[in-house]
Amino acid sequence: MSISLKVRGDTESRNLEVHYLPAKINGNGSTDVSNYFSSYTREGQGNLLTNAIRGFPLNGEIVEVPTTHSSYVLQETEFSNTEKSRNIYVTGNFSNFYYWNYDKIPSNGDAYKQALYLFNISKEFSEPVSETDIQIEIENRRKI
Amino acid sequence: MDSVQEEPPKKIIKTEPNEDEIKSKNGKIKEENEMKKVDVKEEISPTKDVKAECDGSAPASDVVVDKIDSLKTLGPFIAARDNSQNVVYFQDLPDICKTEPCMLGVxxxxxxxxxGPMVYGIAFCPLNRKQVLIDLGCADSKQLTEEKREFIFNEMNTSKTSRNCVGWSVELISPNVISTSMLRRSKCSLNEVSMTSAIELIKRAIEEGVNIAEVYVDTVGPPEKYQEKLKGIFPQFKITVAKKADSTYPIVSAASxxxxxxxxxxxxxxxxxxGIKLSSAKFGSGYPGDPVTKRFLSENLDMVFGFPRLVRFSWSTAENALTNKVFEMEFDEPDDQKPKYAGPKLTQFFKGAAKNGDVQRKTCRFFRERFLDSVTDF
Structure with missing residues (x-):
């Protein structure tokens, strides 16, 4: 199976407002986010944001995407014959997004923030190590 | 969900045993009102105009109104406020209320x-000025017509006699706040929301310098518990919590x-x-049984967000109106069920070392706690 990623025009110009919600929505479709949701975002003390979805209180903040990464929104059209090839379109990008918790102030204990530690670990694992680095490390160990 | 909360109040009135008593009282008050009406007819007509203006011009007014001095300014005052948050308004209190001992109704x-919002109101006046309230026509607000209530409200804020001795304050509890309070992780019931509002309003009255002596509160639930709670907070006042206090005490009627x-x-x-453009006539009374309200609920659905935030999502009526109509939404921890402890037993750590270490390898804790997994297919 092949996947072709299609970019139409300049994605940098299509900066999207993205919300990370603590809920799973069982459905796909378009909706009026700015009127039904964004218009109710209120800023409290210390840049903390509040809002609600379907009556459930949300606490949130604006989170920057790590500078080592780029974020894009991908969309797949329904009618592709999934057996052979799939077409996925890049519909826009974002450099930050709204992170929302259900009635809990965002903290470093949140799973999303914790997951980002993987970047540090994978960097350590995958960075090339030169011969001299190993020699230095061995020397250091001997001293102990 | 407390089903009693959603019962239309009319029903409750009907089951009340002392209904006849109330009625006869109201009858008397009404007669008095009729007589008064003749005297003040000329004053009534401007209020009628006021009402028409208030309804029509409210959305257009961009000027922030900070003081409510008549029925006319009430609409623009509310319209200028954020309807997703609670709003408190405290009317300038008459000087006499600072010196004379007062009664306060809630x-x-x-x-x-x-x-829509739930509104809490307090009204207060000196103990010896009760007659002013009766003259105003303060009786069971549910027995009064909408026009009559608006007329009395306007009188309270414009006529000299009542401005000199009657003060009031209201808190609009936004439907958005009601929903989010009731749907918090640690649920806050509507009773708690309303008690807090009542207590805060009384505290505010004390702060403003009202010389409170007696407090009368209308309640839906059992009065004893509520009365005890209030007595604990305000031991210095004579507190009366009663069902249908609205029709018994004129000061409660005024608040009502x-x-x-x-x-x-x-x-x-x-x-x-x-961005919905609808007049309030299209919402209906808001009571779950009202067909207009039912239609409003079924016609104003958003697949993701459900309803506009005029609706109290925490009501079972609202919840039921959403099921199978809009996308299902699953929250990470939606239930308040007691979490079962599913982790390893503490004793396991002591056993492990002694026996032949037949340990099954799980995914590293680092990945499990962060919900990280390798994905090859997406």
Whole structure:
């Protein structure tokens, strides 16, 4: 199976407002986010944001995407014959997004923030190590 | 969900045994009102115009109104405020209320409806000026017509006699706040929300310098518990919590009228941040049984967000109206069920070392706690 990623025009110009919600929505479709949701975002003390979805209180903040990464929104059209090839379109990008918790102030204990530690670990694992680095490390160990 | 909360109040009135007593009292008051009406007819006509203006011009007014001095300014005042947050208004209190011992009445409006704010109101006046309230026509607000309530409200704020001795304050509890309070992780019931509001309003009255001697509170639930709670907070006052206090004590009726007029006006001037253009006639009464309200609920659905935030999502009526109509939404921890402890038993750590270490390898804790997994297919 092949996947072709299609970019139409300049994605940098299509900066999207993205919300990370603590809920799973069982459905796909378009909706009026700015009127039904964004218009109710209120800023409290210390840049903390509040809002609600379907009556459930949300606490949130604006989170920057790590500078080592780029974020894009991908969309797949329904009618592709999934057996052979799939077409996925890049519909826009974002450099930050709204992170929302259900009635809990965002903290470093949140799973999303914790997951980002993987970047540090994978960097350590995958960075090339030169011969001299190993020699230095061995020397250091001997001293102990 | 407390089903009692959604019961239309009319039903409750009907089951009340002392209904006849109330009626006869109201009858008397009404007769008095009729007589008064003749005297003040000329004063009534301007209020009628006021009402028409208030309804029509409210959305257009961009000027922020900070003082409510008549029925006319109530609408613009509410319209200029954020309807997703609570709003408190405290009317300038008459000087006499600082010196003379006062009675203070507390009542609410709009507890049952699935739409719009719930409004808490307090009214106060010196103990020896009770007659002013009776002359105003303060009686059971549910027995009064909407026009009559609005007329009394306007009188309270414009006529010299009542401005000199009657003060009032209201809190509009936004439907958005009601929903989010009731759907918190640690649920806050509507009773708690309303008690807090009542207590805060009384505290505010004390702060403003009202010389309170007696407090009368109308309640829906059992009065004893509520009375005890209030006595604990305000031991210095004589506190009376009673069912249907609204029809027994004129000061509670006054509070009730302020609350009810404020709620009705709030619905009339409601602006949808969602961009929906609908007049309040299209919402209906907000009671779950009202066919107009039912139609409003079924016609204003958003697949993701459900309803506009005029609706109290925490009402079972609202919840039921959403099931199978819009996308299902699953929250990470939606239930308040007691979490079962599913982790390893503490004793396991002591056993492990002694026996032949037949340990099954799980995914590293680092990945499990962060919900990280390798994905090859997406």
């Amino acid at each position: 009542d609410e409006a709009g507890r049952g409806p699935v739409l 009228i302020c609350a009810k007029v404020t709620r009705d006006t709030a619905l009339k001037v409601w602006k949808f941040p969602e």
